[in-house]
Amino acid sequence: MSNKVTLTQFIIEQQRGMPGVSGTFTLLLNDIVTACKKISHLVNQGDLIGILGNADSENVQGEVQKKLDIISNEIMVDALKWNGHLAGMASEEEDDLISIPERYPKGKYLALFDPLDGSSNIDLNLTVGSIFSILRCREGVEPEMADFLRRGSEQVCAGFVLYGPSTIMVLTTGQGVNGFTLDQEVGEFYLTHPAMKIPADCSEFAINMSNQRFWEPAVQRYVDECVQGEDGPRGKNFNMRWIASLVAEVYRILTRGGVFMYPYDYKDPTQAGRLRLMYEANPMAFIVEQAGGACSTGRERIMDIRPEDIHQRVPLILGSMNEVERIVAYHREQQQNREK
Incomplete structure (x- = not known):
């Protein structure tokens, strides 16, 4: 494993070729990674810690929320609200935009996420995941809805994490797509699927x-x-x-x-x-x-x-x-x- 490239190392090397991107971007991704590791652990624990089944609530789309929907959303928000890298957040599980508390510094990025995609599968022990998107925000402003409502072509980064037999993060910063597998013992994502490509034809x-x-x-x-x-x-x-x-x-x-x-x-x-x-x-x-x-x-x-x-x-x-x-x-x- 000593020759494997870690996710952090990969992002640091890649961001060197991204104009206008600083070390805060790497730190932001690290916080997302930390949240996803926690969610992965909870998904693996399941009924052992009593987190499966429906919650007594619905999300903004009128869908019945799973307990793990709510917990995953809390984990993601808690991991990102204090770090000083974000100006604001939006979650599929919350009606309104999520503001950064006044006591924390604000950064130049916006994060949007589905904290637990495919949650209808969770009680069946089938694959679920997390999806996230990062946008730049105007610096020094309290973001408004218009700051979030941007075309997908304006994304700085997008990724998802698959909580399956192994936990895999797939990531793009506009320079191709790469996959990283979580080593549960070490607690680190390693590059295992470099330069992923979709064939033009299929059956x-x-x-x-x-x-x-x-x-x-x-x-x-x-x-x-x-x-x-x-x-x-x-x-x-x-x-x-x-x-x-x-x-x-x-x-x-x-x-x-x-x-x-x-x-x-x-x-x-x-x-x-x-x-x-x-x-x-x-x-x-x-x-x-x-x-x-x-x-x-x-x-x-x-x-x-x-x-x-x-x-x-x-x-x-x-x-x-x-x-x-x-x-x-x-x-x-x-x-x-x-x-x-």
Whole structure:
């Protein structure tokens, strides 16, 4: 292990080539890492310490919170509020922006996070994770909502941590994507997946088939072609996966390719989509694009969207470049047919 590169060493070396980035960025990431280590420990403990099951509360999206949702959010906030590197925070689990207490210094970054993605899996002992995004903030100001509502293309850093058989952090600062595995005995993340790349072609797709009757024609067409396999117009067989955990879906795509779809559907026409732009879609889009993949709503690039609300939802289609482009083309044809 002595020859392995630690996450801290990797970030220090990488930030030397990032204009305008100082050591405070490394310290901020270290605090996020510390929070994720604590969450990883709690996930591994589970029922041994009585933290599984539902809490008697709902989040701003009206979803029933798990006990570990609340605990993970508290861990993340407590790790980041005092360090002097942040001007403010936003969490999927909280209605409003999270201010830095007056007694602590304020920094030049903003952090947005989903402290426990895929928490519906936690009681089943399936994979869950944390997702985070970092933006720059105007220095010397108390951040307002407009400071957070920025396009994904303005992110300084994005990452997620997978709490599975091993704990893995996937990170980008706009210079490619790298994966780090936590050595539980040492308490340190080591570089184990350098320069992760998503192949442009694939033969695997992930979608919740129970919503099939609510899909738009473009998605119906794409999935039908995949299901037909070598007997259909694609001329090859596809496998289907669905884990119901975005971190697990994206990690699988980063390691072997594929496409993930949580498209717009007619099940609830009042919702523009299911996944959160600021806490899920934007950071994952940054990571996927840096790994050579693509990320879209089906109609527009995710990282080009100008946010309107901190808890805004969007459709999400991401993964292997050629498959995402095919799905986008089908949406384009669908729109053209409607306009005829």
